[in-house]
Amino acid sequence: MSTIPKAYDPRAVEEKWYDFWVKQGCFTADPARVGPGRPAYSIVIPPPNVTGMLHMGHVLNNTIQDILARKARMDGKEVLWLPGTDHAGIATQVQVEKALLREEGKTRYDLGREAFLQRVWAWKEKHGGIIIQQLKKLGCSCDWTRERFTLDEDYSRCVQKAFVHLYRKGLIYRGHRMVNWCPASLTALSDEEVEMKPQKGALYYFRVLVVEPDGTPWRAEGPPAVPPEAAATELPEGAFPGPEQDEQGRTWLTIATTRPETIPGDTGVAVHPRDPRYAHLIGKHVLRPLAPELPVEQRIMPIVGDEHVEFEFGTGVLKVTPAHDKADFEIGQRHGLPAVDIMNPDGTMNALAGEKLAGLDRFEARRVAVEQLREAGVFVREEPYEHNVGFSQRAGVPIEPRLSEQWFLRYPAVKQARECVLPPVEDGGAAPGEPPPGRMRFHPDRWVKTYLHWLDNLQDWCISRQLWWGHRIPVWYSEGHGKLRRRLVVPELTGRELPGRNIKELRRAAMEYAARHGILGQSFLNLDTGQPITVHKSSLEHGFSHFGVANVKLVPALPALIRHAVRVATEPHRPPTPQVLAVETYLAALRLGDQLFRVKFRVKVFPSNLRLYDHQTVLLWREEKGEPDGAKSPEVRAPKDPTSRPASGSALRLADLVEDVNRDPAFTRCQFDCPGPGWEQDPDVLDTWFSSWLWPFATMGWTGDPEQDARNATLQTFYPTSDLVTGPDIIFFWVARMIMAGYEFMGELPFRNVYFTGIIRDKQGRKMSKTLGNSPDPLDLIAKYGADALRFGTMRSAPLGQDVLFDEKDVELGRNFCNKLWNACRFRQLQAGEVEAEIRPELLSSDDRWILLRLDRAIRELDAAFAGYRFNEATATLYRFFWSEFCDWYLEAAKAALYGEDPARKANTLAVLDFVLAHILRLFHPFLPFITEELWQSLGYAKDLPPDQGGLTIMNARWPKPFDEDFKAHYGLDETAAELAEAKYDLVSRGRNLRRELNLPPSRKLDFVLKPAGRLEAHEAEVIRLLLNAGSLRVDGDWQPPRGTPAVLSPKLGELYLPLEGVIDPAKEAARLRRDLEKIEAEVGKLEQRLADPKFAERAPARVIEEHRGRLAELQARREQIGGILASLEG
RNA sequence: GCGCGCUUAGCUCAGUGGUAGAGCACAUCCUUCACACGGAUGGGGUCGUAGGUUCAAGUCCUGCAGCGCGCACCA
Secondary structure, X not given: OOOOOOOOOOHHHHHHHHHHHHHOOOOOOOHHHOEOOEOEEEEEOOOOEOOOOOOHHHHHHHHHHHHHHHHHHHOOOEEXXXXXXXXXXXXXXXXXXXXXXXXXXXXXXXXXXXXXXXXXXXXXXXXXXXXXXXXXXXXXXXXXXXXXXXXXXXXXXXXXXXXXXXXXXXXXXXXXXXXXXXXXXXXXXXXXXXXEEEEEEEEEEEEEEEEOOOOOEOEOOOOOOOOHHHHOOOOOOOOOOOOEEOOOOXXXXXXXXXXXXXXXXXXXXXXXXXXXXXXXXXXXXXXXXXXXXXXXXXXXXXXXXXXXXXXXXXXXXXXXXXXXXXXXXXXXXXXXXXXXXXXXXXOEEOXXXXXXXXXXXHHHHHHHHHHHHHHOOOEEXXXXXXEEEEXXXXXXXXXXXXXXXXXXXXXXXXXXXXXXXXXXXXXXXXXXXXXXXXXXXXXXXXXXXXXXXXXXXXXXXXXXXXXXXXXXXXXXXXXXXXXXXXXXXXXXXXXXXXXXXXHHHHHHHHHHHHHXXXXXXXXXXXXXXXXXXXXXXXXXHHOHHHOOOOOHHHHHHHHHHHHHOEEXXXXXXXXXXXXXXXXXXXXXEEEEOOEEEEEEEEEEEOOOOOXXXXXXXXXXXXXXXXXXXXOOOOOOOOOOOOOOOOOOOOOOOHHHHOOXXXXXXXXXXXXXXXXXXXXXXXXXXXXXXXXXXOHHHHOOOOOOXXXXXXXXXXXXXXXXXXXXXXXXXXHHHHHHHHHHHHXXXXXXXXXXXXXXXXXXXXXXXXXXXXXXXXXXXXXXXXXXXXXXXXXXXXXXXXXXXXXXXXXXXXHHHHHHHHHHHHHHHHHHHHOOOOOXXXXXXXXXXXXXXXXXXXXXXXXXXXXXXXXXXXXXXXXXXXXXXXXXXXXXXXXXXXXXXXXXXXXXXXXXXXXXXXXXXXXXXXXXXXXXXXXXHHHHHHOOXXXXXXXXXXXXXXXXXXXXXXXXXHHXXXXXXXXXXXXXXXXXXXXXXXXXXXXXXXXXXXOOOOEEEEEEOOOOOHHHHHHHHHHHOOOEEEEOOOOOOOOOOOEEEXXXXXXXXXXXXXXXXXXXXXXXXXXXXXXXXXXXXXXHHHHHOHHHHXXXXXXXXXXXXXXXXXXXXXXXXXXXXXXXXXX
């Protein structure tokens, strides 16, 4: 047996044992070992970004997972902790792009897609996997043979499989929608990737002129005709007065905006329909003040009444910019306002923004727009204003709401996802054990509410990203059909391009168009019948359906609807007609009143970009019946209004409403591989989360082929996983979506328990961030203090679900703790003697029995803490038991035997020491894997054990069980056995306190005298002497103390005197005793009063009353003892 | 605005109706043969606030205040 160094040096130990574990395959899960006596336990790691670095959040998260995994192994389970990384689409691509620009001054477009992707892979090879090495340093016991990366070939296949599956179900569709656009990364983002931040901006006030439809100023005639319901509205005090009239009688509206640069995109002005100031102006028009170079008719926009407007805010007049604001877009939808996109994808202004703004960045354009307003004489004032702006979480720039064509997912399995999570435990009780089959528990359970709230407000998930690094969308487009464009860039089907907003206007426009282009009198083919028709004036007036719209009722909704429709085809007109460039076919669901229609409509595109609409409708459902009418699915329910996105989770099945183009193999195919020549893949990639939501089974080799999956032992054995450990910040991004994917693809929930960690903050409570520089590098901490220290310190300061204020002091504490453990074992080793000898019950001292009982209690506390995922409580128990109980008292008391003359007692004490230490090491192992292995091996505790039960490594040693009754009876362990020890330690504390109060240095050996209350074994007296650090302890029942000898008392053990020459002052001693007596009297008084209360006696449980009585008796005894001494002092 | 969390010693925080706790910091003393990354002793708390329930409240309930977080947003 080698001697152990005086201080623990983690560096000498950690690498050695980690290599050992890996070489011995200790982390490798084997499904074949799972059986009735050996249950499976599994965790999948939340995949960190492949090019990321370890931060404190990872430390917290992965330490917890490792603790769970190691504890499960010691519980005799077959453990799979499955590690891996994800490709982090935007983050990684941005990193590589930045490096490319910095080093070569190039953009990804300079390189091209293939070459750029090669760069990213090279980057991944170089920087990727660093974080995996870091996890190993932390001691993580992951099964590295199963490590996965989301862009692995197998994994990519899973992603494709999932996409195709959902696509065929009709849950994935392409739509032209308002999305969150990141002008820095040039991609769409999901709602979850947008972070609202308060921004200091300004509210700019400017005026617009109210005009007639022809552009001439509108002049009020007589008093305004305010509708009665508006006149009745009371405006708050100090509200904006309303429209103004100038000396020429013209009427002006004042508008407040934070984004004057979007004025060129305004297509209307909205007021509240019950606003008494403005209601009478609804239906009139205003002149857009910017881009004055445009002809007047292109600057006229209507004033609409919309309830969205709040008249308390600003001036009560809202400018409507449908193409650049989600709320405005909806207003635009409701009133048929066109959406004019005035920006380029990178956030600069395009030509539609007007001469002055075109080419400028949107923020620069804001300044110029204000200047322009000033020059035009319509600028009123600006005032500072703080409001929330959506930022791209990754790129950190304000997002731009933008209309674009994206792929969306209607979430699957929402119902199961909602129902599987157990509701919070109501009356504060700890959540008991494993959730019932098919159910899932959150820890802490309050996150259930957040989760359900999100599920209740689901919007379809925008899954396409305009990036190159990621899983490319497995959809292929055919080029081989005449004018069909490769990438179907949806033309801006705005109302501006529409010739009108109602049937009358459409007719007029069609007539004008026909006249201008000489269509009148010409022959065309009727697109529906194939019959030739000649266009006469009368046929345009009466038979509009040839060109346009048959159902007048539908017309006002069409321009709105078309943006929400799925385009299923773009074809040349057949037979070819020079006047019609193409025919686009769309499908959509439309609600009109109480009816739901499927609408299929064709758009005929004319050379001047004029579009005419033709449609067929099928009634699917009628509300009053409550039953589907002609619907294919009884689950069909109508969306709220024709323009709103159908909410995910509603029973409406798009597949029933829309025959997706992608099932028309002539144009588009959704499949893994290229269908052949002439086909090109969709250029976009999928959101990274669209791959990580498959993580719990895709990592286990899921294929989606039932037969193949049935043969997959890993998948069959370890899915569903047991626990998931993650941060609440990705509860929507990841957790919720994994649950849905679990049900959708595996038919089962993906995990049984979800543990949500807190967020690691610095001492001041600020989030850790690179920019603040307040995030310590965990590797530095490991180098300085050791991995075990970092783990212990982190766990100790991380209560369940609360944020963690990280302080390096915590790690220091962890190091000190490891050192203490090291030295306690070193002490044992220095004693030599036989290792783990048999304990002989008849030789157990009170101290032995006491520490065994404390050990039992600690095991029970730890089990309870583990059951409730309360790891900080577990560390607190370990700390208290090991340090305050084992080291401070037991080890010191044991020295009496170890340094004593009785070899049998000495051997027995060593046996107890070994027994307790071997338990301590096992209890500590999940928290402190390295040091416990080192000590387990060097103390020789591994020696006589079977290899799979601790003989090879402490990793497989059995987790200690609380002592059963037989064990306790055999060793005489009951609470009274410990009372003597407790009394000794109490008396010793009082004795030490006496020494301190009398200012006697420890170097001075003191001679105490004990007047025992009963019989006292010599060994017990020796323990007391040792703990008191006394020169001698005389036990003498007949001893008569000199008057004024300082004393402390123990009702159980007797009176402990400190006879001293020269320092005895009876008065002083009496005063000291009287102080004690006063405290006791006060306490006795309280207890007596309570016990005397009949209500207390009646209603308090017997256990409590007993406790009170016992305490009172103890205090009364003490009071008498003190009283006796006081009497002798004063007498 | 809605929801969630927090408020206990100088600091960071545990606390499960029944004696108010830990670590750090502080003060004093000690390098005694496991450990100064240590040991001993001590000081320090009307548990945010106002009510209520209870024999008994830091703990349960209600209101209020302050701080933090999430969601939704008013241009």
